[in-house]
Amino acid sequence: xxISNTGGKISYNQYKLxxxxxxxxxxxxxxxxxxxxxxxxxxxxxxxxxxxxTVSLLALVRWNWLAAVFPIFHGIIYCAxxxxxxxxxxxxxxxxxxxxxxxxxxxxxxxxxxxxxxFSKWYLTLIYPLVxxxxxxxxxxxxxxxxxxxxxxxxxxxxxxxxxxxxxxAMALLVFRRLDGMVEDQKKYLLRVAREREEAQKxxxxxxxxxxxxxxxELKKLHGCSDGGEEGDGISMYxxxxxxxx
Numbered sequence: 001x002x003i004s005n006t007g008g009k010i011s012y013n014q015y016k017l018x019x020x021x022x023x024x025x026x027x028x029x030x031x032x033x034x035x036x037x038x039x040x041x042x043x044x045x046x047x048x049x050x051x052x053x054t055v056s057l058l059a060l061v062r063w064n065w066l067a068a069v070f071p072i073f074h075g076i077i078y079c080a081x082x083x084x085x086x087x088x089x090x091x092x093x094x095x096x097x098x099x100x101x102x103x104x105x106x107x108x109x110x111x112x113x114x115x116x117x118x119f120s121k122w123y124l125t126l127i128y129p130l131v132x133x134x135x136x137x138x139x140x141x142x143x144x145x146x147x148x149x150x151x152x153x154x155x156x157x158x159x160x161x162x163x164x165x166x167x168x169x170a171m172a173l174l175v176f177r178r179l180d181g182m183v184e185d186q187k188k189y190l191l192r193v194a195r196e197r198e199e200a201q202k203x204x205x206x207x208x209x210x211x212x213x214x215x216x217x218e219l220k221k222l223h224g225c226s227d228g229g230e231e232g233d234g235i236s237m238y239x240x241x242x243x244x245x246x
Contacts, residue, residue, distance in 0.1 A: 068104055076093060
């Protein structure tokens with residue numbers, strides 16, 4: 001599918017790549033701020049500041065399974081940034097990257113509630129980030145337990161770490177649902193926009209709203225009647241058009 005490659009426009013694949021890279025850069029930039037600024041100035045802060053949920057959930061709506069790059073890459077860069085302040089083992093890389101990937105299973109929600117319906121109501125919209133949050137908590141916790149962590153402790157740590165981020169993601173989705181095309185499958189969105197543009201460029205058909213009055217002979221022909229009121233299609237000319245109306 002091509003949008004266009006002339007007149008300053010780009011191809012569909014270029015649009016997709018640009019969209020994904022833009023959200024990826026935003027996520028990585030804020031993650032750097034989270035790790036280097038927050039860890040340095042607020043080392044005891046319980047919550048983290050991350051756009052992982054927000055951009056991953058948006059990308060999952062817009063590009064479906066291509067969104068896998070966001071939660072998985074987030075886990076890798078988060079642990080890589082943490083290496084500047086503390087020792088991080090391979091277990092953390094696996095816990096965060098593989099645990100974050102559980103977010104992708106929230107895509108199956110769209111099998112039960114189509115995307116268009118999901119974001120048409122605010123209360124349906126909130127189901128999406130809530131399910132994603134539970135999936136990520138379960139994913140990280142289960143993998144952490146496999147590496148010897150206590151289930152309750154790991155679950156509590158991950159919950160408080162991401163609680164603020166999922167609230168922000170839910171608020172962002174409530175705002176973005178009001179923006180045309182923001183939380184919409186991008187292939188369908190581009191096709192819809194192209195169709196609307198074509199329809200807008202088509203000249204509107206001119207319809208004359210006047211009334212054409214036929215003479216009596218022509219009306220008789222239409223009804224298949226003779227002057228004497230003979231039956232043609234079962235409608236009498238003189239029944240339908242009394243003398244006072246002619």
